Amino acid sequence: MEEEPKKENNQLPFNVKDLVDSHISEMHMEYHKFFELKNEPNKIIRVESSDELKTKHNNKLEIAELVEIASRLYKELEEKYGIFVPTDFFVGKDKEGKDVVFSVVDKISGKHLGEVEKSKEAAAQVESLYTSVAKYFLDKYKDGGLYLWDICGESQYIYGRKSNGNEDKIYLIDTDIWLNNSRTGMYLVVYWLTRHMSGAERDFNTQFNEARNYIKQFIDQPLPKNISETDMKNVDGIKSFLNNVKSDYNPKSAIPTFE
Numbered sequence: 259m260e261e262e263p264k265k266e267n268n269q270l271p272f273n274v275k276d277l278v279d280s281h282i283s284e285m286h287m288e289y290h291k292f293f294e295l296k297n298e299p300n301k302i303i304r305v306e307s308s309d310e311l312k313t314k315h316n317n318k319l320e321i322a323e324l325v326e327i328a329s330r331l332y333k334e335l336e337e338k339y340g341i342f343v344p345t346d347f348f349v350g351k352d353k354e355g356k357d358v359v360f361s362v363v364d365k366i367s368g369k370h371l372g373e374v375e376k377s378k379e380a381a382a383q384v385e386s387l388y389t390s391v392a393k394y395f396l397d398k399y400k401d402g403g404l405y406l407w408d409i410c411g412e413s414q415y416i417y418g419r420k421s422n423g424n425e426d427k428i429y430l431i432d433t434d435i436w437l438n439n440s441r442t443g444m445y446l447v448v449y450w451l452t453r454h455m456s457g458a459e460r461d462f463n464t465q466f467n468e469a470r471n472y473i474k475q476f477i478d479q480p481l482p483k484n485i486s487e488t489d490m491k492n493v494d495g496i497k498s499f500l501n502n503v504k505s506d507y508n509p510k511s512a513i514p515t516f517e
Contacts (some may be wrong), residue, residue, distance in 0.1 A: 270350045270360065277303060277353070300365045300421040304434060308349070308357035311435055315516045319437075325349055325359060328435040331406050335430070339390040341409075344420065345433040359435065366429045368418015371458065380417060381462040383428050385469065387415065388455045392472035395448050399441060399476055407438040410451040412458065440517045441482050445492035446509060448476055452499035474500055 277293040280302060293303040308321045315324065325347045335341040344364035352358045371387075374380045391409060398405040408414070414432035419425060438444075452473065459465055477496050485493075491507055498505040 270348050271346075271362070272298070272303075274350065274353055302363045302365050302431075304361040304363065305352060306359045306361070306434060308359060311359060314435075315437060318516065321349055321357070321359065324435055324437070327404055327437060328406075331404065331437070332433060335390075335394070335406070335409070339394050341387065341390050341394075342427055342429045343433060344429055344431075347435070361433050361435075363431055363433060364420050364429075366416045366418045366420060366431060368416045368426065368429075371412035371415050371417060371428070372461065374417045376462055379426075381464065383417065383426075384458055384462065385464075385466045387428050388451075388458065388466050389469040389472065391451060392448075392455075392469040392476070395444060395451065396472045396476045399444055399479055402439075402441070404437050404439045405444070406436065407443070407447045408432070408434070408436040410447065410454050412454050438516055442485055442489045443517075445485075445489050445496070448473060449492040449495045449507075449509070452496055456499060470500060 272295055276296045278296055280292040280294045291305045293305065295301055295303070311321065311324055312319070319327070329347050332343045332345060335343050344366070346362045348360045348362065350358060350360055368374075371384055374384075394409075395405070409430060411432070414430060415428050416431050417426055417428050419427065438447075455466060455469060473496065477493065477500070481493070488509070492509070495505045495507045
């Protein structure tokens with residue numbers, strides 16, 4: 259008896275021919291291409307080149323592995339840290355036949371964190387978010403291994419709801435694949451976290467004490483032996499934040515090197 263053909267893993271849940279340009283691309287053309295589906299207006303599809311993804315990670319991980327790890331890490335954000343990430347990743351080919359990774363994200367109606375009304379409910383959710391992100395980097399520093407480094411910016415989150423939702427929540431919608439495994443590089447990431455967090459604290463006229471406590475625990479960890487002068491500037495910047503001292507330090511790049 260002839261066996262039925264097996265379905266490919268990571269099979270696309272849509273036809274590439276049904277993708278139409280999204281207006282979001284007008285704002286992000288130099289970074290990524292965004293699409294929508296003709297018959298599914300509540301989804302946004304981000305497209306990333308497989309070759310560019312491998313280059314970003316120094317060609318140390320194959321695409322299937324990158325996607326598997328990213329999916330696991332984003333799922334961990336939801337299940338362990340309570341950060342909502344409405345996305346799924348799929349490997350496939352674009353309309354030109356090039357190898358790409360599709361990130362299918364639920365469309366959220368709402369505002370970026372810096373634009374939300376300063377209500378008690380919004381303040382509580384923003385504080386909870388920064389607490390979770392700070393705890394995430396503390397845990398990843400202690401545990402080692404791969405982590406999501408690009409989850410700190412307020413513009414990466416929207417406070418709103420899905421089309422079928424009945425309450426406002428904070429969602430991480432910027433879900434491109436940027437992994438890292440550098441402990442020293444994490445000082446740069448946490449420094450940028452403090453920059454964004456200080457702005458949110460000013461907006462809501464409060465301090466996020468639990469998040470600050472996790473950041474203090476992070477910076478109190480023993481420094482790596484290979485820490486550089488630049489990394490030490492990030493350490494000093496984090497300490498300035500915790501001591502409520504304004505820092506004029508502005509690093510040229512927020513992209514740690516994948517080791």
